Amino acid sequence: MTIDLEFRSGVLADYADVYTPEVLRALEALAPLDARRKELMALRLARRKRRADQGERIGFLDPGSLIPGTQIRVADARAGNFDGAVIPPDLQRQWIQGTGPATKPRSDLRSGLRNVAYALLSGADGWMFDGEDALGQVDTMSLDNHRNLKLAIARDPRFLEVAEEVAAEMNQWAQGFFGHPIIADWRAQLDFTTVIYRVRGLHLEDRHIRRAGHGFSASIADMVLYVVNNYRRLQEAGRSLVLYLPKTQTAEDAAYFNSLLLALEAHLGLPVGTIKCYVLVEQIEQCFQLMEIRAALSPHFVGFNTGRWDYINSVSDALSWDPAFVNPNISSITMTYGYMRTYEDRVRRAMNTPDRNGRFALWQGGMEPNIPVGSEAGVSASMKRAVAGAEREQREGASGKWVAHWKMVHIVRPVWERAGQDNQAGRAFPALTYTPEDAAGLMQLEPAPRTIAGARDLLSVALQYGNAFLRGFQAAALKPADFFGNDDVLYLMEDMATGEIRLSILWEWIHKGARLTEADAETGCAAGEAFTLELFARLLEEEYAKLRRAGNRDVHDDSKDTTLPIARAIVRTYVQSAVKAPWYVDLLNLNLGVENLAEAEARITRFLETFRKDGTRLTENLDF
Structure with a gap:
């Protein structure tokens, strides 16, 4: 020893x-x-x-x-x-x-x-x-x-x-x-x-x-x-x-x-x-x-x-x-x-x-990240x-x-x-x-679309990734929920990085008043409209509901009342926070093994309050 x-x-x-x-x-x-x-x-x-x-x-x-x-x-x-x-x-x-x-x-x-x-x-x-x-x-x-x-x-x-x-x-x-x-x-x-x-x-x-x-x-x-x-x-x-x-x-x-x-x-x-x-x-x-x-x-x-x-x-x-x-x-x-x-x-x-x-x-x-599994x-x-x-x-x-x-x-x-x-x-x-x-x-942007469909992609995969991580699958085959059941759209092997960037972009869009480049009939959003907290909250609930309805192949049934709600809580809190946390993985690691939503929400709140106070990241295993 x-x-x-x-x-x-x-x-x-x-x-x-x-x-x-x-x-x-x-x-x-x-x-x-x-x-x-x-x-x-x-x-x-x-x-x-x-x-x-x-x-x-x-x-x-x-x-x-x-x-x-x-x-x-x-x-x-x-x-x-x-x-x-x-x-x-x-x-x-x-x-x-x-x-x-x-x-x-x-x-x-x-x-x-x-x-x-x-x-x-x-x-x-x-x-x-x-x-x-x-x-x-x-x-x-x-x-x-x-x-x-x-x-x-x-x-x-x-x-x-x-x-x-x-x-x-x-x-x-x-x-x-x-x-x-x-x-x-x-x-x-x-x-x-x-x-x-x-x-x-x-x-x-x-x-x-x-x-x-x-x-x-x-x-x-x-x-x-x-x-x-x-x-x-x-x-x-x-x-x-x-x-x-x-x-x-x-x-x-x-x-x-x-x-x-x-x-x-x-x-x-x-x-x-x-x-x-x-x-x-x-x-x-x-x-x-x-x-x-x-x-x-x-x-x-x-x-x-x-x-x-x-x-x-x-x-x-x-x-x-x-x-x-x-x-x-x-x-x-x-x-x-x-x-x-x-x-x-x-x-x-x-x-x-x-x-x-x-x-x-x-x-x-x-x-x-492609996997040759799907339709011909x-x-x-x-x-x-x-x-x-x-x-x-x-x-x-x-x-x-x-x-x-x-x-x-x-x-x-x-x-x-x-x-x-x-x-x-x-x-x-x-x-x-x-x-x-x-x-x-090294910081050059170029004109490219910023759309509701793009936001749904960011949200759906970020939620799925967080849920997979909390179940122990830190690498998982994922695709947006709108394509579940469509074998022409292949699953991609995704790891932690895909969750990190998706939350970072969503945070950007909200806290910098990003403008949509295209209209969207389903939400009624017009081209040039800002991506707001209210719009994010609506899309979050809609994408979350799709995952709740999904079959076991795409979202494990045993996660829908355990880790999936925790993944949603992390995504919502991370993206809405005025102070941007540096790592999605911190909040996921903090909740490994947790299946009680109230306990998870307490840990999420503790993390963000500590980070906002003096920049300290809580990275230790709380269940050691």
């Missing part, structure tokens, strides 16, 4: 294979570093408040200054005057990375292991096993996630038995969809995919560990559990230790993550740079410091990933104070829209800036869009992209197979510049 850390009752005994003595020693060694994380989160909220109070836009760092937390000058980072990581052989070609957790809500071991088998047999070049946005946090899901992945990496007989069954099922599906199987030798196929783990972000706290009576870093917990439990087996197999680092906002955050990596490597006696990492570019402030982040994470950093929903949410949140910044319908904000186009361009230019050794980094493109016409149209999106990213310079479901791997991967290059690192693009015009481009 560690001296400083306190564990939830029963978890050390029930998960002795996860919380091994070696893991506990590493957690204790890294625990003191959590104090710095808390300082960084306080600084993050202080910056957010200052910018809102003063109407201050994010800007570039002073080139003569040091990157906070390092001895590297900003100008040197931008010039590539640092020693970047060597990209290991199993990351040189990552045409398609899949993403998803290694377990299911309240599942037995065998059922959870099926998730891992589907991933490792998918034919994806890499699979990011998610500890964050796509992993539910109810009960002990985060620990089941680590246990299942450890068993799979160790090729435990229980996993191999499941994998053989899953391979047969996958081939049966492929025979019907493609006309041929996709797995020739299931044992060999298990070794094809690079295993990657996404730790939870710095803003989140673990549900099973406390330190000195307070919340403890979910990032440290995930990093230690994954690396310590699996590093020997991965190294014996000649495989890399690879992490995805989410929700960083600044190079100072990246430098802190680097300190965690260095401390863990030192504790385990591993050479510096053994652990490799990708960084998800999910926050607008990162795009002002991309080269600085690369330098701050040397020699661990191998690449950036360009997501969509999280990034949109960060732009909305960063400019919540600006009445002139109002997003359109979410369907209009594609990777070629205004500020998103600038974001993607800056990432690819940063990746193709050499370090002083001539090394480049990788750019992993965005997420393909719906699947055909959606798959064409998916392939076209992959072709665009490949043309733009991405070395690969993500998919949210194993069935998409063999649909999208041929785009890169036809191109034939392992990656596009070193492709020539203009050097990054740091002008006022560059800054403005």
Whole structure:
């Protein structure tokens, strides 16, 4: 037992294979570093408040200054005057990375292991096993996630038995969809995919560990559990230790993550740079410091990933104070829209800036959320869009992209197979510049629709996502309620980010007096009419009623009198609050395991009153 850390009752005994003595020693060694994380989160909220109070836009760092937390000058980072990581052989070609957790809500071991088998047999070049946005946090899901992945990496007989069954099922599906199987030798196929783990972000706290009576870093917990439990087996197999680092906002955050990596490597006696990492570019402030982040994470950093929903949410949140910044319908904000186009361009230019050794980094493109399940016409149209999106990213310079479901791997991967290059690192693009015009481009709006139908989409999916999260499904196949029963409109695999951005846009529309661009006969709204609190309240009740009436396939019947009302309470309170909360996930985490509406409403009120008072986020597990 560690001296400083306190564990939830029963978890050390029930998960002795996860919380091994070696893991506990590493957690204790890294625990003191959590104090710095808390300082960084306080600084993050202080910056957010200052910018809102003063109407201050994010800007570039002073080139003569040091990157906070390092001895590297900003100008040197931008010039590539640092020693970047060597990209290991199993990351040189990552045409398609899949993403998803290694377990299911309240599942037995065998059922959870099926998730891992589907991933490792998918034919994806890499699979990011998610500890964050796509992993539910109810009960002990985060620990089941680590246990299942450890068993799979160790090729435990229980996993191999499941994998053989899953391979047969996958081939049966492929025979019907493609006309041929996709797995020739299931044992060999298990070794094809690079295993990657996404730790939870710095803003989140673990549900099973406390330190000195307070919340403890979910990032440290995930990093230690994954690396310590699996590093020997991965190294014996000649495989890399690879992490995805989410929700960083600044190079100072990246430098802190680097300190965690260095401390863990030192504790385990591993050479510096053994652990490799990708960084998800999910926050607008990162795009002002991309080269600085690369330098701050040397020699661990191998690449950036360009997501969509999280990034949109960060732009909305960063400019919540600006009445002139109002997003359109979410369907209009594609990777070629205004500020998103600038974001993607800056990432690819940063990746193709050499370090002083001539090394480049990788750019992993965005997420393909489609699932090929629906009507023949719906699947055909959606798959064409998916392939076209992959072709665009490949043309733009991405070395690969993500998919949210194993069935998409063999649909999208041929785009890169036809191109034939392992990656596009070193492709020539203009050097990054740091002008006022560059800054403005990262916040550029373009004319696009803002409609009642768009508001219904935002509301319906946000409600469904909140309900799914509270049931333990942090990744769920969703679509707006108006399309339930219409198999021409496919479900999309959505995770936490889709809920975040939908509430941010709804908050914008109400508190900035957004104007509708089209009339709507059903509500009687005219083009040019403001999106008001009253209109929001009406649409919320209408969309909520649709979910109450929906069949069990779309909205689980056992949620309609338990977690669905709580999801509605969170959505209503978040969107109506004059003070914008930074994270939807905070309110959802606060209510995990709660099925009593009055208790949930008390927790929601407590959160918002505390945040309004002094900017403190309640992030600890109240049911520890």
